[in-house]
Amino acid sequence: MRLVIAKCSVDYIGRLTAHLPPAIRLIMVKSDGSVLVHSDTGGYKPLMWMTPPCRLSQTDGLWSVVNKGGEELQITVEEILHDTDHTLGIDPGLVKDGVEAHLQVLLAAAPHTLGEGYTLVRREYMTAIGPVDLLCKDAEGASVAVEIKRRGEIDGVEQLTRYLELLGRDPLLAPVRGIFAAQEIKPQARVLAEDRGIRCVVLDYNALRGVVKDELTLF
Amino acid sequence: MRLVIAKCSVDYIGRLTAHLPPAIRLIMVKSDGSVLVHSDTGGYKPLMWMTPPCRLSQTDGLWSVVNKGGEELQITVEEILHDTDHTLGIDPGLVKDGVEAHLQVLLAAAPHTLGEGYTLVRREYMTAIGPVDLLCKDAEGASVAVEIKRRGEIDGVEQLTRYLELLGRDPLLAPVRGIFAAQEIKPQARVLAEDRGIRCVVLDYNALRGVVKDELTLF
DNA sequence: GTATGCATTTCGTCA
DNA sequence: TGACGAAGTGCATAC
Numbered sequence: 001m002r003l004v005i006a007k008c009s010v011d012y013i014g015r016l017t018a019h020l021p022p023a024i025r026l027i028m029v030k031s032d033g034s035v036l037v038h039s040d041t042g043g044y045k046p047l048m049w050m051t052p053p054c055r056l057s058q059t060d061g062l063w064s065v066v067n068k069g070g071e072e073l074q075i076t077v078e079e080i081l082h083d084t085d086h087t088l089g090i091d092p093g094l095v096k097d098g099v100e101a102h103l104q105v106l107l108a109a110a111p112h113t114l115g116e117g118y119t120l121v122r123r124e125y126m127t128a129i130g131p132v133d134l135l136c137k138d139a140e141g142a143s144v145a146v147e148i149k150r151r152g153e154i155d156g157v158e159q160l161t162r163y164l165e166l167l168g169r170d171p172l173l174a175p176v177r178g179i180f181a182a183q184e185i186k187p188q189a190r191v192l193a194e195d196r197g198i199r200c201v202v203l204d205y206n207a208l209r210g211v212v213k214d215e216l217t218l219f
Numbered sequence: 220m221r222l223v224i225a226k227c228s229v230d231y232i233g234r235l236t237a238h239l240p241p242a243i244r245l246i247m248v249k250s251d252g253s254v255l256v257h258s259d260t261g262g263y264k265p266l267m268w269m270t271p272p273c274r275l276s277q278t279d280g281l282w283s284v285v286n287k288g289g290e291e292l293q294i295t296v297e298e299i300l301h302d303t304d305h306t307l308g309i310d311p312g313l314v315k316d317g318v319e320a321h322l323q324v325l326l327a328a329a330p331h332t333l334g335e336g337y338t339l340v341r342r343e344y345m346t347a348i349g350p351v352d353l354l355c356k357d358a359e360g361a362s363v364a365v366e367i368k369r370r371g372e373i374d375g376v377e378q379l380t381r382y383l384e385l386l387g388r389d390p391l392l393a394p395v396r397g398i399f400a401a402q403e404i405k406p407q408a409r410v411l412a413e414d415r416g417i418r419c420v421v422l423d424y425n426a427l428r429g430v431v432k433d434e435l436t437l438f
Numbered sequence: 439g440t441a442t443g444c445a446t447t448t449c450g451t452c453a
Numbered sequence: 454t455g456a457c458g459a460a461g462t463g464c465a466t467a468c
Contacts, residue, residue: 001245001259003222005305015446019314024307026220026247034262039310040220041251043270045463047313049446051262071446086224086301088243091258094266095238100459130457150459153442155374159458186441234461264448270463290461319444349442350467369444372457378443405456441468449460 002029005082010037010048014071020047022078027063029056031088035065035073048073100150104133106208107148107181111136113211114146114179114201132163136179143167143176152182152200157193164198221248224301229256229267233290239266241297246282248275250307254284254292267292323352323367325427326400330355332430333365333398333420351382354392362386362395371401371419376412383417 004027010020020037025047028036033054036046054067063075104123111118117139125135125145134146145167147160160178167176178198180189183205190200223246229239239256244266247255252273255265273286282294323342330337336358344354344364353365364386366379379397386395397417399408402424409419 001224001257003245005220005307012446017316018446021311023310024305025310026222026305026307028245028257030257030259030262032260032262034260036263038220038247038249040249040307041253041271041310042249043251043253043463044255044265044268045447046263047310049263051446051448052260082303082305084301084303086243086245088224088245088259091242091244091260091266092240096235096461155377158374158377188441231461237461262448264462268461270461315446407456439468442466444464444466445462447460447464448462449458451457451459453454453456 001031001088002085003027003082004029004077004080006077007079007081008037008075008077010076011074012048012072013074014069018048022076024081027075027077033065035063035075037075100148103150103181103183103203103205103208104148106205106211107146107203108134110208110211113208114144114181115139118144127163127166129162129166132167135167135173138177143173144179145176146179146181148203149180149182150184152180152185152189152193154186154189154192156180156182157189157196157198160193160198161196220250220307221304222246222301223248223296223299225296226298226300227256228295228297230293230295231267231291232293233288237267241295243300246294246296252284254282254294256294319367319369322369322400322402322422322424322427325424325430326365326367326422327353329427329430332427333363333400334358337363346382346385348381348385351386354386357396362392363398364395365398365400367422368399368401369403371399371404371408371412373405373408373411375399375401376408376415376417379412379417380415 007024009022012018026038032052034052035050037048038046050065050073054065056065061077065073108123111120118136121135124131132145133148136144145163149156164178168174180193180198181201183203185200193200226243228241231237245257251271253271254269256267257265269284269292273284275284280296284292327342330339337355340354343350351364352367355363364382368375383397387393399412399417400420400422402422404419412419
């Protein structure tokens, strides 16, 4: 990894065109060829960048980074204040926990948290337009399709609506009700869901994990 | 901006938990307090980060970055290979061109590219659920609502459908047809749109710019 | 401040 | 490889 602190102006010509007037910035050149231009503020997003695969050519003060699609990053370097190169080696990956997939696993393990007497039919129940997160049966044996999101927004309700329409045509399942389950449900999504007779359930990740853990401990 | 190359392990405890085993990485500390941990590959996105506002405290080899929400980034530094500090100053902003807003301006200036005799009624025509990108009239004076996207996907069709449903109830406008215009339209979105009687139009940004430029030159 | 939609989204997964 | 959905999305803007 090469780290350059330099006074430079930058131009991007690709999906859009953008320009940065001259200023002192960090230019990071990674070993895979990708280039990132960072300022001293603004969090994790670079001001400009080129993702791999791409190629850097350098003539005098003009650096040019080009990718396969013909997009180009032009860096005009006026003055270099710092320039070092470092060998980092390959990085072992990272381990995540707590995303939507995990919510689905937890809810599949504890379907009764959705309602008294609820049982799981299948996770990822496949339909012609994609898999429904959970298909359950309620205490009376009626079908319930469950859409799980971390953040429940309007498009999630639309998605569930499409599934319900399709599943409702299956005489073996019909009638099929819907549950929109999320850690957080936006007001507009809730209004739309309830207007369509879809029940909204707010999930508590830690509580759910506790419930499942307790049940595992019982056996 | 402080640049540290170090052998370190990193833990994030916040919206999710994640762990990075020891390896040599770049730790970037920006002047606004934000911290980015980058590996030598992978482009754009840091392996882990903390966005401002946040605070970095450092005791021996243990760095802790905490934000207001109680999220924490723990960096265990085993060995420092490089450590420099740089003054960058504030960065002048960047100038963009070519995004959705520009497509809308161009199409508003050349509505006839959507169809012979098409005229513009209004850009950002306001409805109860938000503004329609363009409201036009066709050669016969019938209303046409236009949704513009850079990439046309299924949720854009859903959005336009909601607008059409609402606009269709207005006796001054009804009946209202729909056009889904994008630089690129995904197959599933096209199928859904056409199934609902919505016409799909693929936009050529450069051609559109040329048309508008030519027309401006005429006057 | 909250909600909404865009992004050079990036990034993963799965068919 | 392409399409589709999630993201510790981030970010600007309208309300």
